[in-house]
Amino acid sequence: MAKKWFLAANKKQTDGNRMEAPQRINASDGINTSASLETLPHVLFADDDANMREYVSCLLKTQYRVTVVQNGIMALELAKTTRPDLILSDIIMPGMDGIQLLQALRQDPRTHDIPLILLSIRASEASKIDSFDAGADDYLVKPFTPPELLARIKAHITLKRTRNQAYQAIKSSEELLQSVFNGVPSSIAVYKTCYAADNSIDDFEMFLLNDLMCQSLNRPKHDIIGKRYRELFPTASKLDVLDLFKEVVYTGQSTSFERWYETNGKNRCLRFKANKLHDLLIVIADDMTAEKQLQIKNEQMKAKQLEMEARQQREIFRVTLRTQEEERRRISENLHNGLGQMLFSIKLNLDTIDLSDSLFSTEENRKKLKNAELLLANCIRESRRISHELMPSILEDFGLEAAIENICSQLTGPCNFVAEIEPIVPPADQEIQLAVYRIVQELALNIVKHSQATEASIKIYDSNEGFINATVSDNGIGFDIQKEDNNATGLLTIKHRVKMLRGNIHCSSQIGIGTAIKISLPKTIDTY
Structure with a gap:
């Protein structure tokens, strides 16, 4: 059937119909030179029909570098090594058909993104749906017109190039963002929000992080990306960190807090700053362990200093009381032994004065009064001395x-x-x-x-x-x-x-x- 269709197509071209036969361009025409061929998009075509391979090859080679193979196995091997810009494949082929080829290509990371157009004589809707479900980019029913085939190939190659350019732009942006992240002296992590069946937030998945975050977790980056927060930080379930992160996503309000973590067998104090960006959670963490330990040490030293000062104040108070007691005792002794005894002597002298009119009594009284006068003078001097000691x-x-x-x-x-x-x-x-x-x-x-x-x-x-x-x-x-x-x-x-x-x-x-x-x-x- 393919042969009849191929011959019919040639006949229509001979009759002057609008479908023109592929033009064969020689190297001497200045287009298919080795230099120009390298710049043309590469199309890999797999079909077990030799006439179809020849027809499509002639149709495409004016605009593309074309490689034709006769089965899916050969196409798969060439796709892995040459990475063509597009693969055109018939569905019905011996060994490995077009659907099997498509599935193998999508499973291999080297070829999973190569556009693939399936060709088939089956025009049913079910065949198209099966092909698209398997990962086909397009489905073309035989017989097809050359303009339609060329248009679809051009569209998918252009789309792939646009995707590649977008991917490179995103990759450059990610590299720039990663470079900025790595230059920040804080651990930065960007998490995707993971929702439960009831649409509530269940956890957060690591999406992007900087080198400091890798160092803090002591794990390579590829072993962290895609991991859940609970898996990365098992002790988080014992804290309210996840609840605070959920609150940020729910409300859109940023938050900042400090928590002590046990990581790698060590206690660390982290200061978190969490912000929401669309459905992402951006967390900046600063290690405050050294600062906190210094603060705790300073507080302990301050407490010890306060205790020492309190002990010194108590000692000063005791010494002051003891000094005051000694001073009181000394004053008491001075008053008792000095001034008190002299006053007592004066009293004795005055008590013995005879107030009779006898001459003897008068003379004796004069002596006693004179002695009392001397003692009073001594009392005055003693009181001045004591007063001088108390307040000079x-x-x-x-x-x-x-x-x-x-x-x-x-x-x-x-x-x-x-x-x-x-x-x-x-x-x-x-x-x-x-x-x-x-x-x-x-x-x-x-x-x-x-x-x-x-x-x-x-x-x-x-x-x-x-x-x-x-x-x-x-x-x-x-x-x-x-x-x-x-x-x-x-x-x-x-x-x-x-x-x-x-x-x-x-x-x-x-x-x-x-x-x-x-x-x-x-x-x-x-x-x-």
């Missing part, structure tokens, strides 16, 4: 220099005290001057009580850095400042007092040589 009026009346010199003059005895005082400009606050006076006074008293020194000096000077400095030194027996029992000398109390005033204290002592203690306090209360 000399400091208020004459300033720090006079007050320090007064300490030296009062304490000079077996140990000679020398004062060296430089002008303090501007002068320190009154509260700071009182603190310096009390600390120097206590250090000087410690020298008298414990050092066995013969020489001691008190130096007051300005550091020109907003601090007032005082150095108290002696040539006494010294002590080991590393031993805790030396705190009994009052040094611990002084240290706490200096610290409360945001000052500094430095102690140096050598056994048999002497001791020097330097304190520095800010001139104004505002600076601390």
Whole structure:
């Protein structure tokens, strides 16, 4: 039948009908040279009828490079190696028919996208449907006219080239996007939304990701693309991450949150930023583990520092209470042993005065009154001394220099005290001057009580850095400042007092040589 149709077609061409026979173009005509043939689209034609192969070959070779084979097996092998632009195949062929050839081509990734037009003498609708279901791009019923065949071949080749150009454009866009993704210092993943049968969101499928995301998962990219989120992050089901992602897709509102994950046996803190783009979910994840660990460490250090400061404050409070008790005890002893006994002596003297008119009584009374007068004078001096210890009026009346010199003059005895005082400009606050006076006074008293020194000096000077400095030194027996029992000398109390005033204290002592203690306090209360 094919032969009769081929001969009839030639006869019509001879009779001058509109269907022209294929023109044979020689190389000398300037078209089918080897150079021009390489630029022509390649068509592979499979048919077991030799006449049909010759006819179609003559029909197409003016516009295409044509390769003809006699069965589906040969066509399949050539398609794998040459990748033609289009395959034209008869359906009924021995060995491998056109449908089998089509199925084999679609299953092979090397040939699955090659356009294929099936030729058949079967004009039934069922045959066409079966061919299209098998993956055919077109179906042409024999006999066909040359213009129709040429038009369909041209349309499918043009369509394939358009698809290829679009694919290359998409690939270039993906490569550009991938390059941009890889340049971002964050893990980026794009997920497809996976819906359940009830049209609710079930999961998200990895669609696109950058290199940092691959590194964080410690898996190659081909092993990640196409995987579900639950499979990539098994612990996600224990968290609300998927619910938050679903909410982004449902509402279209972006979100940002932090979660701790266990990946590759390590706990990591990730900060997520999720956005919706059409039906895609774009997730940017930053590894906050190092920052969080540093934050936790800082918080722990801060807590320890606060606890240490609290302990120090408690210790300062205890020392302050102990100092106050010692001060009260000392004042009580001074009042009881000094002023109290003198007042009691005055009372005894007054109680023994004889108020009779005898001469002897009068003379005796004068002596007792004189003695009481002396005792009252001593009481006045003692009360002034105690008052001076409690609040040095000399400091208020004459300033720090006079007050320090007064300490030296009062304490000079077996140990000679020398004062060296430089002008303090501007002068320190009154509260700071009182603190310096009390600390120097206590250090000087410690020298008298414990050092066995013969020489001691008190130096007051300005550091020109907003601090007032005082150095108290002696040539006494010294002590080991590393031993805790030396705190009994009052040094611990002084240290706490200096610290409360945001000052500094430095102690140096050598056994048999002497001791020097330097304190520095800010001139104004505002600076601390």
